[in-house]
Amino acid sequence: MNNNNRHLISILLENEAGALSRVANLFSARGYNIESLTVAPTDDPTLSRLTLVTSGNEQVIEQIVKQLNKLIDVVKLIDLSETDAIERELMLIKTRANGEQRAEMKRLADIFGGRILDVTDATYTIELTGDGEKLDNFLRAVERDAILEVVRSGATGIARGQKALHI
Amino acid sequence: MELITGAEIMVRCLKEEGVEYLFGYPGGAVLHIYDALYVQEDVKHILVRHEQAALHAADGYSRACGKPGVALVTSGPGLTNAITGIANAYMDSVPLVVFSGQVPTALIGNDAFQEVDAVGITRPCVKHNFLVRDIKNLAETIKKAFFIATTGRPGPVLIDLPKDVTIAKAEYHYPKKVKLRSYNPTIKGHAGQIRKAVDMILSAKRPIIYTGGGVILSDGSPELVELTQLLGYPITNTLMGLGAYPATDKQFIGMLGMHGTYEANMAMHDCDVLIAIGARFDDRVTGKIEKFCPSARIVHVDIDPSSISKNVQVDIPIVGSVPNVLRAMISVIRDEKLKPDAEALGKWWRQIDEWRAIKSLNYRQSNEVIKPQFVIQKLYEVTQGQAIIASDVGQHQMWAAQYYHFDRPRQWINSGGLGTMGFGLPAAMGAKFAFPDQDVACVTGDGSIQMMLQELATMKQYNTPVKIVNLNNGYLGMVRQWQEFFYQKRYCMTYFESLPDFVMLAEAYGHVGMRIDKPRDVEGALREAFAMKDRTVFLDFITDQTENVFPMIPSGGGQNEMLLAERDEMVSTHDEGMVLL
Numbered sequence: 001m002n003n004n005n006r007h008l009i010s011i012l013l014e015n016e017a018g019a020l021s022r023v024a025n026l027f028s029a030r031g032y033n034i035e036s037l038t039v040a041p042t043d044d045p046t047l048s049r050l051t052l053v054t055s056g057n058e059q060v061i062e063q064i065v066k067q068l069n070k071l072i073d074v075v076k077l078i079d080l081s082e083t084d085a086i087e088r089e090l091m092l093i094k095t096r097a098n099g100e101q102r103a104e105m106k107r108l109a110d111i112f113g114g115r116i117l118d119v120t121d122a123t124y125t126i127e128l129t130g131d132g133e134k135l136d137n138f139l140r141a142v143e144r145d146a147i148l149e150v151v152r153s154g155a156t157g158i159a160r161g162q163k164a165l166h167i
Numbered sequence: 168m169e170l171i172t173g174a175e176i177m178v179r180c181l182k183e184e185g186v187e188y189l190f191g192y193p194g195g196a197v198l199h200i201y202d203a204l205y206v207q208e209d210v211k212h213i214l215v216r217h218e219q220a221a222l223h224a225a226d227g228y229s230r231a232c233g234k235p236g237v238a239l240v241t242s243g244p245g246l247t248n249a250i251t252g253i254a255n256a257y258m259d260s261v262p263l264v265v266f267s268g269q270v271p272t273a274l275i276g277n278d279a280f281q282e283v284d285a286v287g288i289t290r291p292c293v294k295h296n297f298l299v300r301d302i303k304n305l306a307e308t309i310k311k312a313f314f315i316a317t318t319g320r321p322g323p324v325l326i327d328l329p330k331d332v333t334i335a336k337a338e339y340h341y342p343k344k345v346k347l348r349s350y351n352p353t354i355k356g357h358a359g360q361i362r363k364a365v366d367m368i369l370s371a372k373r374p375i376i377y378t379g380g381g382v383i384l385s386d387g388s389p390e391l392v393e394l395t396q397l398l399g400y401p402i403t404n405t406l407m408g409l410g411a412y413p414a415t416d417k418q419f420i421g422m423l424g425m426h427g428t429y430e431a432n433m434a435m436h437d438c439d440v441l442i443a444i445g446a447r448f449d450d451r452v453t454g455k456i457e458k459f460c461p462s463a464r465i466v467h468v469d470i471d472p473s474s475i476s477k478n479v480q481v482d483i484p485i486v487g488s489v490p491n492v493l494r495a496m497i498s499v500i501r502d503e504k505l506k507p508d509a510e511a512l513g514k515w516w517r518q519i520d521e522w523r524a525i526k527s528l529n530y531r532q533s534n535e536v537i538k539p540q541f542v543i544q545k546l547y548e549v550t551q552g553q554a555i556i557a558s559d560v561g562q563h564q565m566w567a568a569q570y571y572h573f574d575r576p577r578q579w580i581n582s583g584g585l586g587t588m589g590f591g592l593p594a595a596m597g598a599k600f601a602f603p604d605q606d607v608a609c610v611t612g613d614g615s616i617q618m619m620l621q622e623l624a625t626m627k628q629y630n631t632p633v634k635i636v637n638l639n640n641g642y643l644g645m646v647r648q649w650q651e652f653f654y655q656k657r658y659c660m661t662y663f664e665s666l667p668d669f670v671m672l673a674e675a676y677g678h679v680g681m682r683i684d685k686p687r688d689v690e691g692a693l694r695e696a697f698a699m700k701d702r703t704v705f706l707d708f709i710t711d712q713t714e715n716v717f718p719m720i721p722s723g724g725g726q727n728e729m730l731l732a733e734r735d736e737m738v739s740t741h742d743e744g745m746v747l748l
Binding site (some may be wrong): 075 | 291298315476
């Protein structure tokens with residue numbers, strides 16, 4: 001049995017006050033791990049889409065899915081790790097960009113398909129999207145001292161093909 | 168169209184839901200609601216003496232009659248006092264609708280007087296909760312609350328009502344039906360799974376049926392009895408499930424679990440097919456998970472998918488309501504004229520009868536000091552097994568479960584999941600409201616009774632005559648028992664050096680008090696008390712201070728590692744077991 005696999009769970013949630021806390025509360029109350037969580041309203045204003053990353057063995061994930069489904073505010077959910085899915089995360093990173101470093105940083109951003117959103121004499125602010133691994137790789141590629149600030153959105157995702165999560 | 172206030176809307180909704188009793192306590196935030204209650208007589212408000220008791224009384228009422236219990240408390244401390252009662256109902260899946268007052272919407276979040284974040288503080292212990300900010304949503308929210316509380320796996324639902332919402336006016340419209348897109352419990356079991364389950368059940372050589380509170384909550388007792396008798400299999404009930412199958416029937420082998428009978432736990436341990444129905448494999452039942460039913464294939468019927476394979480992986484899960492699934496099983500067996508393996512079953516019953524012959528519930532009777540078990544046995548005799556028994560939490564609860572043989576569902580009311588001391592008295596009162604013509608007893612101890620003692624006043628006010636059977640050993644007996652066994656008799660904080668004179672106390676509240684300290688007086692006192700139909704009687708039985716509850720599976724032990732009464736010396740448990748205390 002696989003132990004502690006990472007799972008990307010995507011939820012359609014009633015867009016109501018307190019709905020997010022019910023989800024967050026469930027994880028803390030039952031001692032489940034939560035790595036990241038993103039949430040925003042959908043095209044249907046009565047619904048929010050919440051994506052979270054958690055980990056656990058098969059049994060734990062089964063319980064997480066069941067417990068989430070039990071919440072009255074959870075309309076539907078899908079474990080995207082069980083299907084062919086696209087995963088994306090947005091990262092904003094502020095780096096030093098002085099002297100030689102300046103050209104190098106620009107090249108690195110280009111290689112990773114990043115965009116420079118803001119420029120000062122001494123810094124770049126770079127936008128980068130991709131799956132978590134790609135963002136990790138970028139951070140590894142940048143010299144540690146050059147990083148001034150990192151903001152990550154947490155992963156979000158969608159199934160490939162015709163499969164769609166809607167009501 | 169007529170415009171009425173939010174408070175009036177609430178009261179009308181309750182009337183339409185057929186609510187007889189509203190257990191509550193007033194305060195600033197709910198004054199408008201009390202004003203609306205004043206001018207009508209359909210919903211009777213019961214004024215308790217503490218909000219926790221309002222919840223327990225509503226809870227006891229619901230457990231006794233099956234209808235949802237309804238409670239009303241004010242904001243702030245009213246709500247925080249109610250939390251224990253809400254959590255208690257949540258753990259035992261009791262349908263309650265709880266209304267809490269809230270400060271006016273404009274003040275929410277301002278640390279206003281008697282403000283507390285009610286939906287936040289109750290979130291982990293309710294099935295669902297609502298904060299009504301707009302009077303236009305009030306009636307529909309109440310409908311939703313009753314719907315959610317009473318369907319699927321039942322549970323408490325809280326509605327938080329800001330004071331301005333109770334004052335505002337709107338048209339009254341109570342929807343006949345309500346549909347929630349995100350909530351649709353599965354009632355009917357999957358036909359393919361039921362078929363597979365029947366095959367497994369009939370292939371058993373050493374079967375056992377293990378049922379819990381879900382059978383009672385779903386009113387599935389008739390179907391359970393029919394299926395069990397059709398199969399001829401042994402059946403055991405959890406603490407929450409007692410009464411679902413008649414305890415006096417020969418197929419009943421007693422309660423299982425930590426203080427279950429020898430035959431029930433041994434049969435669980437040795438079974439080859441386990442048929443779990445409306446039970447949740449609680450740690451007090453399973454003992455150490457690794458040692459649980461080592462050779463069993465498991466069928467599990469439950470309405471809550473998250474109860475299935477939570478603690479123990481099962482082979483055939485069936486999600487659905489108990490009566491529904493059991494009816495389908497019975498049809499398959501009858502239609503196809505299926506029969507269990509009679510020879511294997513005969514052999515299995517002979518084994519079970521050998522275990523039974525050990526008589527694990529035997530205890531040493533005494534002529535000098537009252538044995539607590541003896542009191543329960545006499546209570547059973549005097550009430551001819553017909554009384555509703557509401558219990559508190561502790562040793563007395565286990566003795567009541569072991570020695571009062573419950574033959575019908577909803578006769579046994581106790582706090583199983585949360586284990587709330589203080590539950591018994593208000594719950595007994597709630598049961599008495601549901602069945603004023605039936606005998607109701609509260610089995611309690613000197614520790615538990617002192618936690619909700621103030622309700623003696625409520626019981627006087629509304630004349631709800633309950634017989635209080637206090638097994639008074641001067642100790643917090645269950646904790647004392649563990650200290651004796653596992654903490655080398657270091658009785659830390661379990662002895663009450665001072666106890667009230669319960670007889671005088673009962674009399675001070677306007678009731679009858681009796682003190683009994685001789686075994687020979689036990690039966691007479693009980694007869695005398697139950698003859699006083701219209702009086703609450705406090706029977707203070709001075710019992711053996713050192714009596715322990717047996718059999719016992721020490722935490723960390725397997726189901727076949729029981730300690731019986733004859734072996735008074737308790738072997739110390741190992742560290743792993745201690746964690747499970």
